[in-house]
Amino acid sequence: MTVSAPLNPPAHAWAAWSPCDPGCVSHATGRIPATRTLRRTAAFGRALVGALTRGERIAEPETLRSTAAGLLTALGIRLEVAGDATLSAPGATGTLVVANHISWLDIVALLAVEPVVMLAKREVGDWPVVGPMTGRAGTMFLDRASLRQLPDAVREMSDRLRDGQSVVVFPQGITWCAGTGGSFRRATFQAAIDAGAPVRPVALEYLQHSVPTTVAAFVGEDDFGSSLRRVLRADGLTIRVRNHRPLLPVPGKDDRRTLAARAQATVDGARRPPHS
Template identity: 30%
Template sequence: MKGLAPGAILRLTALAMGMVALMPVQMLVMRVAPSRGAAIPRLFHRLTCRCLGVRRHVRGTPPPAGSSGLIVANHVSWLDIAVLGAERPVCFVAKSEVAGWPVIGFLAKLQRTVFIDRSRRAATADVAAQMGERLTAGEAVVLFAEGTTGDGTRILPMRSSLLGAAHEALGKGDAESVADIAVYPLTISYTGFHGMAGGRVERATLAWYGDTELAPHLKTVLRAGAIDVELAWGEPIAMGRATSRKEATRRAEATIRKARQETVSGRPVA
């Protein structure tokens, strides 16, 4: 990319070489042992964070290792995928358009991303069935419940439809047979740039939303130097017989908003 410093070009080259080396390995794993398909993506996401200078900081108590459940998070940037994927084995739910994006779409398929076609009325049911299979298999599924990326500062209203559909899919239509699902609220906040605390302008610069193109945004990330991101985990919510999907979504959204306010203000919010 033109206009990048030699160090940034070196980091981008290292990332590209790592991707080329890991892709055929992941393709082989997906063919012969798909149940072990989470290890290589996690390694790639860690490489991505390292090459792009992203430093992860965890607040709160993450879900136990290997636990199943729905991770409900806000969405700021394509970087969120690498940040969360580097922390733990997860699968993501993404809009169907992502599947057709050059390179990114192929990588998403290799990570067994669940794609939802929002133009089809039956899409939610189809996606819910896939999510139900993943949850039954003990996997953690990430939902960016805002439905789109935000500007890095605001939390957009969260949608409850996929949470409820995934829960119903586990019981195959028999509400009495459906067990509770653990919903883990997660707040993603980009907090530091060039080793210094960032404000609203810096957060908006790293956010990937609207009509922002990927290549210029990648250049912005490479020029940013060190990037600090905080992953703030909230208390898990048992969605099911006692807590409806709308109430679970409301509580998750409130937890995420509170954690974002705490991060921005630097002090706990009562």
């Protein structure tokens, strides 16, 4: 597996960029013994084969949720959900779910909470594990190097929200090792305003035995194989998904800039960076 997290200079002035690289990544506690790592690897292999053999059925909501939860279990990861039990908020429209971005595991964790539509960079479709699963589940893929695609993506998101589908976006546009850093990009918030849909801020946090950790971060020129091996050896890894109260766009007051700022303040306020 050689799929890497990008650390190239931004393709244009508005492209997301992060200074994080694999040097930011470390275990917060000891590693598990080799025998346990081998058992996890075998369990993850079985779970992955099971996911791939489901074919188009993986797009079924409960199948997708159980598949994502099974992958986390096979990796020895505990999923902890704080706040509401679902990502979608009650109402006639879907919910725009916005979260900080740390790892490829972010996608798996959120799908294990609730099967929702993802807006992801085009490269995610090529990732092992996550790519096939999200592709079959109807993920919207966006070429970050092409600004021309963005208006069409926002319109499609707005249409899906009006149809009652909830959509997850990572407004930072790129991963950060601690989940903090980088401004929330405003464009995708326009979809919520156009659809009159609520925005659910979600704070993601990774811990090892209750200690904040960067072990699961997928940043810089890291490759998927190295990231997966670290996760397989991680002891006591928990992904905490904190679902905050939905934000409702205020007509005549909120624009995409203010809505993005409100969402980021909510997410950042719930996060504690594990290191400087």
